Amino acid sequence: MPPKFARQVAIAGIGATEFSKDSRRTPMQLAVECCSLACEDAGLDPKEVDGMVVFSAENNPEIEVARNLGISELTHFSMVHHGGGAACGVIALAAQAIFSGAAKNVLCYRAFNERSWHRFGSGVQDRPTSAEAEVVSFSWSSPFGLVSPASWVAMFATRYMHEYGATSEDFGRVSVIDRAHAANNPAAYFYERPITLEDHQQSRMIVDPLRLLDCCQETDGGQALLVTSAEHARDLAQKPAVLSGAAQGASEDQHMMRSYYRDTISGIPEMGLCARQLWEMSGLNPDDIDVGIIYDHFTPLVLPQLEEFGFCERGEAKDFIADGNIALGGKLPINTHGGQLGEAYLHGMNGIAEGVRQIRGTSVNQVSGAENVLVTAGTAVPTSALMLSQDG
Amino acid sequence: MTDFLEQLRAGIGVEGSAQVAPDLVNIPMIRHWCEAMDEANPNFLDEEFAAAGPHGGIVSPPAMLNAWGMPGVRIKREEMGHPPPPPIESETERETYGSVLGLLDNAGYLGVVATNSEHIYHRYIRLGERVKGTQKLVDVSEEKQTALGIGHFVTTETEYQTTDGDPVGSMFFRILKFKPHTGRDASKEGAENAADSPAAPPAMRPKPSMNQDSQFFWQGAAAKELRIQKCNSCGRLQHPPGARCPACGSMDLGWKVATGRGTLYSHCQVHYPPLPAFGKPPIVGLVELEEGVRVLTNITDCAYSQISIGMDMQAWFYNDPQGFSLPLFRPARQPRRTETLLAGDISEGDPMPICPIPLTVTGIVATAIATRDYQDVHHDRDLAHQKGSKDIFMNILSSSGLASRYVSDWAGPDAIFKNLKIRLGAPNHPYDCMTMSGKVTEVKSSAASGADSGADSGGGQADGADVTVEFAGINSLGPHITGSATLYFPANPSR
Structure with missing residues (x-):
């Protein structure tokens, strides 16, 4: 039974700070700024916000942001765990809150100084020990030097390459396309700085087989999204980006980025679970999708996402990509903002904003007549995905 | 000049x-040499076996x-x-x-x-x-x-x-x-010593966190046992351990001691972030145990270029100075081939199995003496230091002997060496491991070898092949030995 909120909820406002390597201000300032901008974009007074859904990884507490925004009452506030896997999840939860009547206008945001303060890529090797289950779970990897997101993904990448004959160049093509799209985007950190496959192949190893240019940026910045009912959205300032689907997924023998113990590790079953729900909820199929915002913290996991959603057969993403399908003008242009390799790494929230722009027709790399945009969240973690569609 | x-x-x-x-x-010197090199080709010591082979007797x-x-x-x-x-x-x-x-x-x-x-x-x-x-x-x-x-x-x-x-x-x-x-x-020696000064805290591996659900694993590692959680009700194994058997629902969980044998399922090498505790960028491996579950570990005693998915692995136990032990894995040594490969079995590009050779003081001294090389640097640490070396190191005749054993273990006892060419690089010091790997680079048809092809190598014998292999032995300092060997392989079984 598909959840009834399909097409009943919309994203009505988007707001972001600049994306930099040193914001020179606190993450709280970034959070408040991007939330204000999202409300302003929607034409909604922040005082009308009555719900907030954030990542459990978010270090700017929602009540603090609410206090700064002058929000007097919150009737729904909740969190989604598992890092970047939460990106579409916060929107899904907001949609459920709105559909159930728990809140009317819900802000979702992610803001951090992930470059100038704590660098995400530096790893978890310094974390104190503890007997708590989540800390204990790192004991099966950290003592062996597998301490960073890149290293956790590399283990999947090597196996995927072995099973399907994919190469470093196949991963590199994703990076080249992201950077080509970012080159057109003034908001992107890598605006006007495209790369070649040769650049990718020459970039240094981070965790073999992942090179520097397979890895997303570390960014300072904030991105907020305002979610409300489709009905309310129609009365606000912007063309609504309607949620024709929103889903979360965690699958059998799920671990946080280290689900190495399943029968096979060359697919992403939790993303497959999101895909099944989205197709069912939206009534759409892969041929209906005009743009894909495919989570790209690390290029290797872009490939199995395309397979899990059925854009190509298992193991054939490398050919799908090499044939030009994911570039502008291809069958499924992806990451038209430049992705997290090219624009900014905001744990996927900036990708959702790009999905909204494609529906509004305001992307710097606009796909003409885009009706439906697929947005995915962090991979290898318990994850989530959205389908954004034109209203009506 | x-x-x-x-x-x-x-x-x-x-x-x-x-x-x-x-x-x-003579037999005693051959025996001494074979023991030191761990060479078990019976053509060198077993009269009966050798008599029936291509040389017609012990060689x-x-x-x-x-x-x-x-x-x-x-x-x-x-x-x-x-x-x-x-x-x-x-x-x-x-x-x-x-x-x-x-x-x-x-x-x-x-x-x-x-x-x-x-x-x-x-x-x-x-x-x-x-x-x-x-x-x-x-x-x-x-x-x-x-x-x-x-x-x-x-x-x-x-x-x-x-x-x-x-x-x-x-x-x-x-x-x-x-x-x-x-x-x-030489100019760097001072700097290295400075880094070792007590003022700089030594970099340490991340410590594991333990609780009642997982301590059996760590206690096992300290006792040199690789323990895998086992459901006492239905017998199912699971790793990492949990609090309940997801298959039958039992909370009665124990463990099974795994053999430590497995195959490499996936791998990566961590270059960034820097992890000084590991010295060099660590190789992380996902090993599928023969019991059917996978464990994450470090692959040691080999270079990243030498490993590949599917290779056989063997556990060993590392004691960390912080007071815990970890099961780590190294490539498993393949058994010596007893039935010699035939010319038709071999193709260019065929990989040879990877083979770790632990380097010990005893091994380096024993092989030096078995090759009658009494150069002091191969057995006398004091004199090795005086002559500018950090420790004793292996002599070239032993490197040559170990390379021949490596090639022969892959080829089988009756393949006949035509040449053996080696070049040395980083020295083989004790407390290290040299890991051999290699591949076939050339296969050329060749008339039945003139090299002692038995008493009656009369006409009508099919052509065998001269096969050239290239090999390398890499230790923690880099490649110790690189080289090649050409061997004659018969077309048909020679015994």
Whole structure:
């Protein structure tokens, strides 16, 4: 039974700070700024916000942001765990809150100084020990030097390459396309700085087989999204980006980025679970999708996402990509903002904003007549995905 | 050319008189050599097996070619009040090669390492034969700055015959004579010591967190057991451990001790972030145990370039100074092939199995002595230090012997070596591991080998193949040995 909120909820406002390597201000300032901008974009007074859904990884507490925004009452506030896997999840939860009547206008945001303060890529090797289950779970990897997101993904990448004959160049093509799209985007950190496959192949190893240019940026910045009912959205300032689907997924023998113990590790079953729900909820199929915002913290996991959603057969993403399908003008242009390799790494929230722009027709790399945009969240973690569609 | 170099080069091209091996090819010395090299080819020690093989009887391991004539131990007996040993070197030898070494010693080039050895085998040498070698100085290089120090390369060629005059092989050999403590890295020695000073806290591995659900695993590792959680109700294994059996729902969980054997399922190598505790970028592996579950671990004792998915792995246990133990894995040594490969089984590009060779003081000393090489740097740590080395190191005859064993273990007992060419790089010091890997680079059809193809190698035999393999042995400092060997493989089983 598909959840009834399909097409009943919309994203009505988007707001972001600049994306930099040193914001020179606190993450709280970034959070408040991007939330204000999202409300302003929607034409909604922040005082009308009555719900907030954030990542459990978010270090700017929602009540603090609410206090700064002058929000007097919150009737729904909740969190989604598992890092970047939460990106579409916060929107899904907001949609459920709105559909159930728990809140009317819900802000979702992610803001951090992930470059100038704590660098995400530096790893978890310094974390104190503890007997708590989540800390204990790192004991099966950290003592062996597998301490960073890149290293956790590399283990999947090597196996995927072995099973399907994919190469470093196949991963590199994703990076080249992201950077080509970012080159057109003034908001992107890598605006006007495209790369070649040769650049990718020459970039240094981070965790073999992942090179520097397979890895997303570390960014300072904030991105907020305002979610409300489709009905309310129609009365606000912007063309609504309607949620024709929103889903979360965690699958059998799920671990946080280290689900190495399943029968096979060359697919992403939790993303497959999101895909099944989205197709069912939206009534759409892969041929209906005009743009894909495919989570790209690390290029290797872009490939199995395309397979899990059925854009190509298992193991054939490398050919799908090499044939030009994911570039502008291809069958499924992806990451038209430049992705997290090219624009900014905001744990996927900036990708959702790009999905909204494609529906509004305001992307710097606009796909003409885009009706439906697929947005995915962090991979290898318990994850989530959205389908954004034109209203009506 | 300097006068000194001219002096060094005076003897080039002069052939020395024949050096006759003090002993006939004999079982005790072969046995000693085979034990030290862990060589188990029965053609070298098993009379019955050897009689039925391509040589028609026991033969010397081919890599022993130059061991038979080595001068042996030269204890300075005069220092202990005994008369000096009788000289065994000929006058000519002293005039050429020997005198070059003496000149270099006197000029301060006290350090010595062998860098190249190329054996060519005309045939294997039989039990009871005696070998003689005729050496010729081929070249003395100009003075060169090397990683070890400033020095000269000295190259010789030796022809080997039996004392009956039957040619059995030849050797091209090169050593470096260098001035200790003048190496390219000498300036860094001080800096390294500074890094070891007690002021800098040593980098440590991330410590594991434990609780009641997982402590059996860590207690097991400390007891050198790889324990995998097992449901006491339904017997299902799971890793990482949990609090309940997801299959049958039982909370009654115990463990099973795994054999530690498995295969590599996936891998990566962490270059960033820097992890100083590991020294070098760690290789992380996902190993599928033969019990069916996977464990994450470090792959040790090999280079990243040597590993591949599917290779056999064996657990060992690492004790961390912080007080915990970890099960780590190294490539498993493949068993020696007892049925010799046939020419038709071999193709260019075929990989040879990876083989770790642990390096110990005993191993380095035992192989040096088994090859009759009593150069002090191979057994005397004090003198090795004095000569600019951080520890004793393996001699080239042993590297050659271990390489031949590695190739022979893959080829099978009746493949016949035609040559064995090696070049040395980073030294093999104790407390390290040299891991061999290699592949077939050429397969050429070849008439049944002339090399002692048994008593009746009469007509009608199908062609075999001359197969060239390239191999490398890598230790923690880098490649110790790189080289190649060509072997003859028969078309049909030879026994």
